Amino acid sequence: MRGLRGGGARRAFIVLLTAGVVGTAAWLVFVSPVLGVRTVQIVGNLTVPTEEIKKQAAVPELQPLATVDLATVEGRVLGIRKIATARAARSWPGTLTIEVVEREPVAVVPVNGKAALIDREGVVTEIKDVGPPRLPVLKLDRPGPGDPATKAALEVVNALPPALAQRVDEIRATSADGISLLLSDGREVIWGGPDRAVDKARVLAELLSRKARVYDVSSPEVVTLK
Structure with a gap:
């Protein structure tokens, strides 16, 4: 009986330890600024200033990268008249890349x-x-x-x-x-x-x-x- 109780205790400890690790990882990814947005990288712009695109994207500094709504960011950037397409992507640990294609006047x-x-x-x-x-x-x-x-x-x-x-x-x-x-x-x-x-x-x-x-x-x- 004592061996069974000892085995159960060990299993309980492992479960608690695993839960703690998972909880800590989730906190780091979804809550903590440790994996937050530190850089917004703009790619593909030729005439639209980089700072204008960053401002339109409106991504707060240190917002957890995992919680950034990419579709929403893309929609904001498309609010710039000269932008035809926009695609946002995460680059861990803390970079949000926004690739744009500008409209070309004909x-x-x-x-x-x-x-x-x-x-x-x-x-x-x-x-x-x-x-x-x-x-x-x-x-x-x-x-x-x-x-x-x-x-x-x-x-x-x-x-x-x-x-x-x-x-x-x-x-x-x-x-x-x-x-x-x-x-x-x-x-x-x-x-x-x-x-x-x-x-x-x-x-x-x-x-x-x-x-x-x-x-x-x-x-x-x-x-x-x-």
Whole structure:
């Protein structure tokens, strides 16, 4: 009996010891600042200041790293207009890494005398007094991510080969199928809808060597010059 009692005592001691170790480990991980956030590392930003992203992330110093809600942090960072994606990850013992991808402006939309820079999805990244000369100007009736004409015009912007894109000053879209390009030398290209961009660009490249004021490539098989 004495041996059994001794074995039971040892088992009880081991259980208590294990519970104590587990409890201490849990306290260190989830409560104590020992494994708290000491560094917030920002990766991938090119134009958005690191300090702005850290401030938007709003992660308290020494908050237990295990308790940081990564999805919430990512959502806060996406509140910055110029950020397209954000991914937060823990790096033990005390680093929170936030990897971002910035929105890249592809066109300019005139708004109330200002230049709104928009990305390929139609999201405004920033507003400037004057748009960068390298970006085409979009002339739209109702610019916005949900506007079919805006979406179609951006599809054209994204599909233009570099050699042609650098010659385009302005893209006009009266509708999703009513797109035209104004070249830097004043010539006009009737593009039509955003479909068959490769064929249209190829045909246009061949036609531009011929003198004309207007080039209609809306139907690549039957083109007209005026």
